[in-house]
Each structure stands twice: as C-alpha cells, then as structure tokens.
Amino acid sequence: MVVLFIGDIVGSPGRAGLARAMPAIRERHAPDLIIANGENSAGGLGITEKTAGELFEIGVDVITTGNHVYRHRDAYEFLDRSDRVIRPANYMTGNPGRGSVIATVGDRRVAVINLSGSVQLKVARSPFTEADTLVERLSRDADAIIVDFHAEVTSEKIAMGWHLDGRVAAVLGTHTHVPTADCRVLPGGTAFISDVGMTGSRAGVIGVRRDQALESFRTQMPVRFDTADEDVWVNGVVVQVRDDGLADSIEQVLVPAE
Ligand SMILES: [Fe+2]
Ligand SMILES: [Fe+2]
Numbered sequence: 001m002v003v004l005f006i007g008d009i010v011g012s013p014g015r016a017g018l019a020r021a022m023p024a025i026r027e028r029h030a031p032d033l034i035i036a037n038g039e040n041s042a043g044g045l046g047i048t049e050k051t052a053g054e055l056f057e058i059g060v061d062v063i064t065t066g067n068h069v070y071r072h073r074d075a076y077e078f079l080d081r082s083d084r085v086i087r088p089a090n091y092m093t094g095n096p097g098r099g100s101v102i103a104t105v106g107d108r109r110v111a112v113i114n115l116s117g118s119v120q121l122k123v124a125r126s127p128f129t130e131a132d133t134l135v136e137r138l139s140r141d142a143d144a145i146i147v148d149f150h151a152e153v154t155s156e157k158i159a160m161g162w163h164l165d166g167r168v169a170a171v172l173g174t175h176t177h178v179p180t181a182d183c184r185v186l187p188g189g190t191a192f193i194s195d196v197g198m199t200g201s202r203a204g205v206i207g208v209r210r211d212q213a214l215e216s217f218r219t220q221m222p223v224r225f226d227t228a229d230e231d232v233w234v235n236g237v238v239v240q241v242r243d244d245g246l247a248d249s250i251e252q253v254l255v256p257a258e
Helices: 011-029 049-058 073-081 127-139 154-164 210-219
Strands: 002-006 033-037 062-064 100-105 108-116 144-150 170-174 191-193 198-201 232-241 247-256
Touching: 002 011, 002 144, 002 170, 011 049, 011 198, 011 232, 011 247, 033 144, 049 062, 049 073, 062 108, 100 127, 108 127, 127 144, 127 154, 144 154, 154 170, 170 232, 191 232, 191 247
Parallel strands: 002 033, 033 062, 108 144, 144 170, 170 191
Antiparallel strands: 002 232, 100 108, 198 232, 232 247
C-alpha cells in the first residue's frame, strides 16, 4: 500500500498548487491513501469546512491539523462532525474534533493519529503516553497506523520516532514548514522524517509574504501577515506500507506546483 502524506498546505496558493501538482504526483506514485496536514489551509491559519472540502475534492482522504486548528470558531461544529479531519489527540478532552480516525483502503484499515509536541506548544497530555494509549487501542482495529507528529523541535520528533519504532508504519513530523533531509525507515520498521515541509509559496517566510515577515523581524512591531503566493511547491513523503503494517520505504516528494 502506498501512502502519500502532504505537508502543511498554506492558504489558497497551497490548495491551488496541490490541485495543479496532483495529477503528476498520482501518476508517478499511485497513492492508495492520501493524508494532508490542513492546519494552514484557510488563509494561512486554521481550517474551515470549505477549505477541507476543497482538499477532499483534490483527492485527500484524511486531513490532520495542529496548533492553528481552532483559529476559525465557525469550524468547531464541523470538526466535531467530520470523520476525516482530525486534530492533535493530546489536546484537552472535550475540545472540538477527535485525535484519530480509521480510513479504509480496499480491504485494509489504516489508522491515522495526530499528536502535538509538548516543547514550545500547548498540550494537555504528553504525546508519548498519549501515543502509547492510542497505538494500543487502534492496533486492535487497524492493519497499519500513520502518525502526524505536529511538533516544533527536531529532538522531540526524533524521540517520537524511536518511541514508536516497530509499532506504527510511519511517524511523520509537521509544523515547521521546512522539509528535513533525514527520512529513513528505522530499524524496527517505522518510516520517519523530522518534518515533511509545507505545500505553499517558497517566495515567502514559511508561507507568509516575505516583506511582511521581514518588517516584523526588523521592527518587532505588530505586522499584518498575508499568505505568499509565488513559486508554490508541494512537499510530501511517500511511504510504502507492507501487509504487516510496517514500512518498506519512505521517499520525499518535493515538486514545484507548475
Ligand atoms: Fe503549519
Ligand atoms: Fe503548526
């Protein structure tokens, strides 16, 4: 089974870029399951029912999120209702949405778990113990498990890779919007990357217009941020998942959205 995971999709340039790039990506990799991080899909911050719907139309099966998930209040009810959009599982119990989902791929069931790092991000529970609880529960119903670990620092992400090695098909880092060069299958059979990267404009600063980001850094004054829209690239990974639920390979997808 081929799983395509797309890094944080930033704003309408990211959504449109993914739509343009998807036919070629499909032809090259023939994914059976497409997962995308959509936490920045609405105007660069957050997600709405409309932007999620657009991603589903492009062919995304499951949408993960992260720290910007609750940016748009009018999406809370949608997060509660949707069984294809998830938010970090280690947020407060009772917050809108859910932290995992089981997708069906042919006759196989693939669980997708979303977790948030605890270093420099707000969480209600440790992602490590939360991962243990979820993996134990979901292993009973799923043939394979994919984890989106939305976290700030590489140390915590690498630690999570080792923590889950041999228990899940993949631990894929998101949130920094910068793809790392460390993708590999760990010795226990878990595909890992510290950060998948983002799907958005390379002309800005992690998705924001560079003149505004620079003004913010130069002046340290409040600056309005808009989404950068030139030179859009798709950052993702393709994971080959074996019948035993572990990974054969992981390969980066870093392509211009022409
Ligand atoms: Fe993001
Ligand atoms: Fe994030």
